Amino acid sequence: MIARHIGPDPDAIGSQIALRESIKLTFPDKKVYAIGAGVNKFKYLGYLDKLDYNSLTNALLIVLDVPNYSRVDGIEGLMYNDIIKIDHHPKEDIIGTVDFTSSDYSSTCEMVANLLYSTRLAINKEIATKLFLGIVSDSERFLFKNTSVGTLEMSLRLIKDFDLDFTNLYNNLYEKGFNDCKFEAYIIENLIITKNSFAYIIFDNKKVEEFDTDITKASTIINNFNFIKDFIVWCFVTFDEKNEIFKINIRSRGPVINEIAGKYNGGGHDFASGARITKKEDVDKLLKELDNECKKYLAKGEK
Numbered sequence: 394m395i396a397r398h399i400g401p402d403p404d405a406i407g408s409q410i411a412l413r414e415s416i417k418l419t420f421p422d423k424k425v426y427a428i429g430a431g432v433n434k435f436k437y438l439g440y441l442d443k444l445d446y447n448s449l450t451n452a453l454l455i456v457l458d459v460p461n462y463s464r465v466d467g468i469e470g471l472m473y474n475d476i477i478k479i480d481h482h483p484k485e486d487i488i489g490t491v492d493f494t495s496s497d498y499s500s501t502c503e504m505v506a507n508l509l510y511s512t513r514l515a516i517n518k519e520i521a522t523k524l525f526l527g528i529v530s531d532s533e534r535f536l537f538k539n540t541s542v543g544t545l546e547m548s549l550r551l552i553k554d555f556d557l558d559f560t561n562l563y564n565n566l567y568e569k570g571f572n573d574c575k576f577e578a579y580i581i582e583n584l585i586i587t588k589n590s591f592a593y594i595i596f597d598n599k600k601v602e603e604f605d606t607d608i609t610k611a612s613t614i615i616n617n618f619n620f621i622k623d624f625i626v627w628c629f630v631t632f633d634e635k636n637e638i639f640k641i642n643i644r645s646r647g648p649v650i651n652e653i654a655g656k657y658n659g660g661g662h663d664f665a666s667g668a669r670i671t672k673k674e675d676v677d678k679l680l681k682e683l684d685n686e687c688k689k690y691l692a693k694g695e696k
């Protein structure tokens with residue numbers, strides 16, 4: 394059973410499906426499933442498995458791209474005997490019996506690609522395509538600090554070995570509707586920037602509906618603000634009405650922010666984190682804390 398985090402991205406789903414396909418190809422008799430909720434916009438990465446856990450008593454759980462149990466999608470009621478973990482986030486409460494956790498990689502897809510190339514696990518063009526897309530997505534086209542020589546070498550290897558039409562593949566990741574551009578413009582118009590160079594927006598769901606877009610697009614748009622020199626930390630707050638929870642996305646070009654996010658039922662990478670908060674007061678507290686972190690950072694003169 395291969396699982397990954399809730400609110401998946403192309404790295405999470407790409408690594409999950411690539412690993413499933415590789416195991417299937419290498420060991421045709423093994424039963425291997427990729428679990429968790431499907432996401433329509435990532436259909437190009439392949440299908441997820443739906444199954445009844447009651448019939449399973451002896452599963453091996455492979456957890457990808459997620460360090461904490463509370464954020465693993467779709468394992469409620471699953472009886473598993475052992476855990477293998479592969480992840481590039483800082484270590485938290487999940488420790489695999491076999492554990493490949495390292496922040497030295499851009500993405501879980503880069504780690505899985507290394508695993509496939511260094512073992513007898515099979516790899517084909519389809520698998521290589523998913524891994525390549527996950528690497529490109531999580532490194533933000535090789536812009537993020539998590540990009541290494543190894544990331545570029547692995548990307549080149551996948552492209553060369555399987556003749557990937559990589560420029561055309563970008564359509565899957567970056568094609569967007571004009572509505573989404575308008576939504577982005579709305580965010581730009583309405584971001585609040587404090588004197589400490591902290592920017593944030595708390596979305597009004599009614600207003601967002603006017604753009605005929607999906608509020609989850611905000612978590613992609615946030616990455617477009619990476620080179621704006623007027624702020625060093627920026628944060629989007631969305632309220633998920635169905636689950637009655639505030640979802641927080643945070644990015645930074647200065648201070649490390651995942652420790653603060655960790656205090657609010659969140660975590661992630663040093664400069665790209667998230668949190669889930671039930672009480673509005675806690676959202677306000679988090680925003681204050683981030684603003685204060687910017688203030689401290691500026692005081693140190695590191696800008």
Ligand SMILES: [Mn+2]
Nearest residue numbers: 404458501531
């Ligand atoms: Mn990832």
